[in-house]
Each structure stands twice: as C-alpha cells, then as structure tokens.
Amino acid sequence: MSPSDALVSQRERLDTTGVLHLDEIMGGGLPRGSLLLVMGLPGSGKTTLASQIAFTAARAGKRVVVLTALSESTGKLIEHLRAFTFFDQDLIGGPVQFLSLQGVLSQGLQATSKVILDEARRVRADIILLDGFRGMRSVDTEPQAAREFLYELGTALSTLQTTTIVTSETDPRDPTFFPETTTADFILGLHYTLLGVRQVRAIEVVKARTSAPMPGLHAMVLSQDGASIFPQLEERIALELLGGEAAMQGGSRETPEVAIPDPAVARATFDLPELDAMLAGGLPRATCTLLAGSLGTGKTLLALNFALAGIRASERVVFLGFRESRAQLALAAKAFDIGPDIARALRSTSWGIASLPSSTEPGHSGSLSTASRSWSGASCGAAIRSGWRIIWRPCCWQCARVGSRR
Numbered sequence: 001m002s003p004s005d006a007l008v009s010q011r012e013r014l015d016t017t018g019v020l021h022l023d024e025i026m027g028g029g030l031p032r033g034s035l036l037l038v039m040g041l042p043g044s045g046k047t048t049l050a051s052q053i054a055f056t057a058a059r060a061g062k063r064v065v066v067l068t069a070l071s072e073s074t075g076k077l078i079e080h081l082r083a084f085t086f087f088d089q090d091l092i093g094g095p096v097q098f099l100s101l102q103g104v105l106s107q108g109l110q111a112t113s114k115v116i117l118d119e120a121r122r123v124r125a126d127i128i129l130l131d132g133f134r135g136m137r138s139v140d141t142e143p144q145a146a147r148e149f150l151y152e153l154g155t156a157l158s159t160l161q162t163t164t165i166v167t168s169e170t171d172p173r174d175p176t177f178f179p180e181t182t183t184a185d186f187i188l189g190l191h192y193t194l195l196g197v198r199q200v201r202a203i204e205v206v207k208a209r210t211s212a213p214m215p216g217l218h219a220m221v222l223s224q225d226g227a228s229i230f231p232q233l234e235e236r237i238a239l240e241l242l243g244g245e246a247a248m249q250g251g252s253r254e255t256p257e258v259a260i261p262d263p264a265v266a267r268a269t270f271d272l273p274e275l276d277a278m279l280a281g282g283l284p285r286a287t288c289t290l291l292a293g294s295l296g297t298g299k300t301l302l303a304l305n306f307a308l309a310g311i312r313a314s315e316r317v318v319f320l321g322f323r324e325s326r327a328q329l330a331l332a333a334k335a336f337d338i339g340p341d342i343a344r345a346l347r348s349t350s351w352g353i354a355s356l357p358s359s360t361e362p363g364h365s366g367s368l369s370t371a372s373r374s375w376s377g378a379s380c381g382a383a384i385r386s387g388w389r390i391i392w393r394p395c396c397w398q399c400a401r402v403g404s405r406r
C-alpha cells in the first residue's frame with residue numbers, strides 16, 4: 001500500500017497540527033501515516049513548526065521520535081526548543097524520544113533507514129520527525145539514493161500508521177529537490193524575506209495530495225508560542241462560507257452559493273448626496289475601495305461619513321485602525337456637522353472598533369492578518385454574508401499595498 005493509498009483509507013482520522021490555522025491551510029490537518037516535507041531556507045522556522053506539531057501530538061498522548069541528522073545536535077535542538085511554550089520537559093524520554101542519526105549516517109542511507117524503522121517499531125511511534133534532511137543527501141553518492149530513502153521510509157512508516165515529518169534546508173521551489181518532493185504527500189514551503197526594513201515570514205502549501213489546501217502565500221509569525229499562520233482573508237472567507245467543518249473534511253472548494261450582494265445593483269452610500277451621485281448611488285457592495293490622499297485631506301472624515309451612513313441604515317460597521325480609540329474618532333468628527341451623530345454612533349454596539357498592533361508584529365502582513373481575528377465577535381465570512389461595512393485604516397502606505405493584494 002502506497003502512502004497515498006493509506007491516506008485515502010484514513011481520511012476520517014485527521015490529526016490536528018496544533019499550529020494556529022495550519023490545519024485550515026492544509027485542507028483539514030495532517031492525515032495519519034502521511035509524509036510531510038517542510039522546506040525552507042535556514043532560519044525560516046522549519047524546526048520550530050515541525051517540533052510544535054510533534055509536541056502537540058505528544059501532549060495528546062501520541063508517541064513521537066525526533067531524529068536529528070547533520071544540521072543540529074540533539075542537545076542543541078532541545079535547548080533551542082526549550083524557549084517555546086509548546087515545549088514540555090516532562091515529555092522527553094517518555095512520549096518524546098530524541099535520537100541522533102549522526103553515528104549511523106556514515107554507513108549510508110539504507111542503514112539509516114533501517115535504524116529509523118527499527119526505532120519506530122520499537123516505540124510504536126505515531127510520529128517520526130526527521131530534522132535536517134538536506135545534509136543527509138550527500139551521505140550517498142548515488143543520486144537516486146535520497147529519493148529512494150524518502151520513498152521507502154515514507155511507505156514503510158505509513159504501513160505502521162506512523163506520520164513522517166521531514167524538514168529540509170531548501171528553497172521550496174529548488175528544482176534539484178523535485179525527485180525527493182514527488183514522494184511527499186504534503187509539502188509546506190516556508191519563506192523568509194525582507195520587506196523594506198522588516199522581516200516577513202510566509203508559508204505556502206506547495207502540495208497536498210489528498211486534500212484541498214488554501215492556495216497562495218499566507219503570513220506566518222514566530223513567537224515564543226511557536227508558529228502561527230494567518231491565512232489570506234479571501235481564502236478564509238471562501239472556507240467559512242463553504243462551512244468550516246465540511247471544508248475541513250476535504251469538501252469541494254468551489255465558490256459556494258451565498259447571498260453576496262450584487263455590486264452592479266447594491267450600493268453602500270456615504271449619505272453625501274453629491275458624492276453618492278458621482279458614484280452612481282454609492283460604493284458597489286461587497287467590493288474594496290482604496291481612499292487615497294495626502295495628509296489632512298479628509299480621508300478619515302469621509303470614512304466616518306461612510307461608517308455613519310452604515311449605522312443609520314442599521315448595518316454593522318467595523319473600524320480597523322492602528323491609532324484611534326472611540327474617543328479619538330469622536331474628537332476627529334466633533335468640529336463637523338456629523339460630530340454629534342458620530343459620537344452617538346460610536347456608543348452603539350453596531351459599531352465595532354478594533355485596534356491593531358503596529359509595532360508588536362514582525363511584519364506588515366502579520367499586522368494586517370491580525371485584523372481578521374481582532375474584530376469583536378466578528379468573522380470575515382459573517383461580515384460579507386451580512387453586508388457589513390469594514391473600514392480599515394492601514395498604519396502606512398506599504399501596509400495598504402499589502403492589504404489591497406488580499
């Protein structure tokens with residue numbers, strides 16, 4: 001039975017990865033017995049993400065073996081992981097076993113494979129995590145050896161119902177790794193780049209053999225809690241509209257039939273007759289509009305008019321900003337005709353205000369992504385379904401550019 005055959009028969013038994021939103025972007029979590037390849041350049045977070053999955057599983061009663069190859073010694077790895085909240089010293093030596101492959105690697109990949117399988121059988125491992133595969137490729141001079149090693153290991157472990165996670169210090173799109181990547185059931189590509197002066201992490205599901213993943217690049221944040229993923233908003237919306245549970249079970253990701261207002265006919269007004277007339281009745285509903293202008297030209301005031309028009313029409317309004325509190329927004333409108341109405345509306349529960357952290361997140365896309373979980377009691381799918389007005393005030397132009405792509 002090939003790893004993917006095994007997957008199909010086990011689809012109902014999905015394990016949660018324990019990484020925020022990773023199950024969602026993978027299309028429902030990590031099926032037991034599958035082979036997951038985590039690829040990324042040094043420092044991209046492969047070991048952290050893979051270990052978080054392993055420790056989550058161990059905490060849930062699974063048996064895990066962590067194998068170190070040539071990238072990090074076992075002692076160093078444990079010290080590295082100790083800084084994370086998912087790490088649990090009490091699990092080590094029990095549900096989580098660490099084993100260094102350094103000694104056996106000199107005997108070749110076949111001998112290494114045998115040691116891994118023997119260990120997996122001995123402890124009846126649910127998860128085998130092999131950290132640092134790239135270095136192992138050079139152990140054998142035969143170019144096919146690394147591919148065969150992964151295929152045979154993945155197949156044998158799959159028949160034992162053991163999930164295999166392999167990390168490799170590689171660009172996820174490096175064609176020289178294609179032979180190995182064909183053997184994997186799932187491939188996660190971790191990206192780590194500079195955006196201006198900021199470091200930005202992202203993750204993509206390069207391949208998911210038996211489920212429908214969320215396509216594209218999703219923001220990833222590393223913190224002492226490990227990795228957290230913030231999927232692209234439009235992909236989350238599609239998933240939520242589809243019905244979270246059905247989608248998690250690998251349901252179709254075709255655009256669902258929902259009551260999204262037709263932008264050709266439905267308009268959201270500013271309650272400013274001249275402007276609404278210029279816009280042929282207002283902004284088309286369920287669309288995104290960028291309000292651009294230099295300092296002091298009235299962007300916030302216009303946005304407040306738009307919010308107020310929504311409140312007057314008994315719609316839900318969410319204001320996502322980096323600076324203003326309710327009191328500050330009321331102050332901004334105070335000198336104008338709409339001042340008293342804005343002050344009243346801001347006291348209404350129909351108007352949600354969420355302040356987003358601008359400096360605590362490591363990247364703009366991370367800040368932006370927190371927007372979707374910061375609205376009080378709201379989800380983006382619900383917002384679109386019920387025609388909410390969302391006013392998002394980015395912290396800077398760069399952030400607006402990232403947002404407009406989402």
Ligand SMILES: Nc1ncnc2c1ncn2[C@@H]1O[C@H](COP(=O)(O)OP(=O)(O)OP(=O)(O)O)[C@@H](O)[C@H]1O
Nearest residue numbers: 041042043044045046047048049071169222223224
């Ligand atoms: N508490 C933390 N908060 C935020 N980032 C952290 C924290 N701890 C570690 N990191 C980041 O995680 C990065 C290392 O992650 P990790 O070791 O998982 O990467 P890797 O892809 O396995 O690297 P390598 O290829 O070198 O093995 C560090 O470079 C650091 O930037």
Ligand SMILES: [Mg+2]
Nearest residue numbers: 046047048071
């Ligand atoms: Mg590593």
